[in-house]
Amino acid sequence: MVLNLYLNLYSSSCRSLYIFAKLHVISFDMIPVDLMKAEHHSKEFVQISPLMKVPVMKDEDFVLGESVAIMLYLCRRFKTPDHWYPDDAKGCALVDEYLAWQHLNMKKHCTKVLWMKMMIPHFFRHSVPHENLEEATKDLNHSLDLLKDKFLRDKPFLTGDRISLADLMALEDVVQAISADYNVFENRPWLREWQEKVESILGQELCDEVHGPILKLKEAPAISSEMLNKFNVMKSELL
Template sequence: MAVELYLDLYSQPCRSVYIFAKKNNVPFEFRKVNLFDGEQYGEEFGKITLIRKVPALRDGDFCLGESIAILQYLAEKFKTPDSWYPADLQQRARVNEYLSWQHSGLRAHGSRVFWLRLMIPKALGVEVPQEKMDAAMEDLNGSLKLLEEKFIQDRPFIAGDHISLADLVAIVEIMQPVGAGLDVFEGRPRLSAWRDRVQAAIGKELFDDAHQIIVGAQESIKMMDDSKLSLFKPKILQRFL
């Protein structure tokens, strides 16, 4: 039976779940939740998860939020290839180490740069102080350095010779500031080579399909409904500025 996945591919965690499900032939129904229209606050979505964030999953009467939990659930339920979430204790610990760190590391800093560089000035029309942008870039560069030197090192992938959930979660986060027009791979040959290996392991067609909305974000924000987006303006500015 197909699971239901509630997704908006503007969201990095949603892209990781989408790619994983498609790559592993997981039977699923795509339920679009438009974040910028506030659909996550609707009555129907509240029945799926009181967290009111995407991604979310419904499998019969079982509902689940949080992308990492969803990825692990899908890997176990559909018996996906071992490399994604290895049975080997130390390899799994390496995956878990990255997944535990990334929330306050790469995810936090990549998202901040995306909002400060693109969404706040272009979609909300608010000027971003240079010192805020400089601090955000410093944090992002620090996280990218850690990704290279601590998590990737000289290995093909984070947990070893094969792609894992750690690599998948990392690449979708890195693509967020790319969507804001920042080439994070410039001057980082190790990171670029890893990106190429991850893209090849996923498959270029699927990779591009999942990321087309974020890669085209600079154009698509022009078509957003300003009246709906403005409802979130105070909360967004408080969070990022």
């Protein structure tokens, strides 16, 4: 039976999963979930995943949420090349370390900059206080510094000499910030060099296909009234 992946390519986690499945010729049906229309909060979606988040994977009657869990499942289920998620204890631990760290660092701060520079002012028509945006970019810059000083150092890739899940997920988080017109490459030639290495392995055609929607986010349709209402409830937390 074909794998079902519930995705939205505005999400860095969904893009990572889509690229990984395509790269390894894993047969799947992509079921788009329109976040702008709050479809992830719909009754139909909640029946599939009460987490109300994308991505979600359904493999026959087995349903799994959370991008890292899904990615590791695909590695084991389809026996993907070892360098993505190594069998040896130390290599595996290095990938695990990054995947554990990125949720509250790279992913959080890249996404926050996207919301403050693009989503909130463009789609929700709400101004973002300068000091809030300044704090968000400061946090992102700190995460980018750690990406270099803690993880990449003088290696070709984040956990060693070969690409891993850490590089794939980090790349897609960086693309979130790029899509908000934030210059992540300023004074960081190493970041562009690393990005080019990762994309050359993934394939430029696949990267262009997957990055297209998020890089053209401003052209996306207007958000639903339900999403506007949710924003009004959450804006004190976001701002």
